[in-house]
Amino acid sequence: MTCSLRLTIGLFAVLTQGVSGIGDDNVPVSIPAVGETLQAADTLERDVDVATDAQDCLVGLRWTPADFTIRCEAAEKDRGDLLLRFDSPIDTGNKVNDNVSMEWYVARNKQRQPVAARAVVIVHESGRGMTVGRIFAKGLNAQGLHTFLIHLPGYGNRRSETSGKVEFILSGMKQAIADVRRAKDVVVSLPFVEHDVVGVQGTSLGGFVTSTVAGLDRGYGRVFVLLAGGNLADVVQSGNKDAAKIRSQLEAIGITGEQIRELSRPIEPLRLAHRIDADNLWLYSGKYDDVVPPASSFALAEAAKLPDGHHVELFADHYSGVVYLPLIIQEIRRKMDD
Template sequence: MLVPVRIAIMFGVALTATWAVAQETDASKTYTARDSLSALDDPSLDAADCLKGFAWQPSSFEVTVETSDDDATPRTVRFASPLDTGNPINDVVTMKWYVAKDPDGATLHRPAVLVAHESGSGMTVGRLVAKTLSLYGVHAFLIHLPHYGDRRDRSIRPENQEIVKVMRQAVVDVRRGRDAIAVLPDVDADHIGLQGTSLGGFVAALAGSLDSGFDKVYITLAGGDFHGLLVNGEKDAAKMRQRLADAGYTGEKLRELVQQVEPLRIAHRLVPDRTWMFTGSEDRVVPFANAQALAKAAKLSDEHHVIVPANHYTAILYFPTIIDVIVRQSLPADAIPAALKSDS
């Protein structure tokens, strides 16, 4: 499905929650949440084996929100990662909460979307997605993936062979992030979606496949056949391929490594009518064939697989189209902004 460019409307705009506040100070509030992760089993032995790598024992956990007097600054949400790697900096998950407010500055009770960022250290695209969603009335939470942002321990650089552990931690953090969001005030806990771009898109594909925790899933510039992508992809994929080769991962050894976090093994667990993919037809970082493989495994219809004539980087020109879909699917009809309604 090819969607036309509609630039004007966007670039001008820069478990279950059941517990009350546990403690409160002038600068922060702490809530108690509980993992709602369903049992990770599957009739497919291969899928069941893959899911074992993302399982943890559900438990209660604390969610801390740091407030700010500056309305332009997102709130900071923190909680413990379900996967303890022994690094106290990395193992505390940070999410930046871009609050949905009305024109008068009052906080709205609205659905939310958890945003998983790309591989760039500045998380530029992730920030843009989160900020824009909040301006259109959707609470947005930009999660800092392992070793990014507030979770980066500058004294330690993750070893290349840790790629599986890092990816697994990213996936379980995103899934627990859903339950952290659900306990927060002004969030419609029944409607929490997930969006990810590039690296975040792979994380979203995996996290969305664990169970039906997320109401809707939006996968941007990502795909399946992780091994094939590393072997054939260019630019970012080529850099990763070289780093892994330097660490001794080539051929069958590389295939066995990345197979542990292969989205195609569990993509059939995504709900087709609640999942959307956005793909660049000229993408050479995540080749079109890899995106098609994931869309096929997830059984997505043409309407749910949006293909634009762009590569991995020029796809930003279609940012308005992506935001349009997410906002329309997230908000009730009477809450969709007039700018989007008039552009229908």
């Protein structure tokens, strides 16, 4: 079932309203230093799905779990407190692209000291500036959570000579799915982060990635998908604006119709939607969205069997939905406490 939301507060209030974190005498007194390294290990589940198509999809997305290193670097101005780097589980042969980058916005109390708190990984939209992603990262951090903005392949610190080439868009999403899942194991390896529940939030492009991650296994305890859904090939072939731009670029290099469907099939969220923990996923779609048509979001909600109240239909299109972000941020904060 869908329901509507009303904007009740200003975005400025959400981004500037600090809350007190809950201290713990047993937590460290500082975050890792620049240059420090930490060790982590993949916890990816490798169960067998009885559905043949789903199992084929899982085999294509999974990697062999391994130990890996987290490297701490200085954050850029207004880009969090620390920059975390780690190797992508998927080796494309491009060292710049395969060195995953994630901005850590540390939860702090009123005295600006780091505190123990739950965490949310933020998966940004397709815009190069990752503007909406940073709104979520900063807004949820202001609400007392640790937040981590992951740079998807070809974005931010992962830009290289192949970045932006349309032929790598869909294959890049496969790597993104692996990176976002590994990010959870990065987060729980850090001091101050409470391990019991880690959330993930994705918008538009990031929402499609997040939807598939939610079906990969149940590593994330809370999942929030904004302006995305399923039937990725249909979105590329019939969506307007951003989707139409991608479609035109693909057509320019001879990729059309059934080829688009075949390229998107390995990362299609609906193939794994029945595996999603429906009680802990919330989907926000735009009633007038012509980039990701409502049918895409409804398809995911139906395939995942989302309970009443878990699919929220906003009275907005793909871009005007930004006015709902303050309320969505507060709603995510509440659900992270449940």
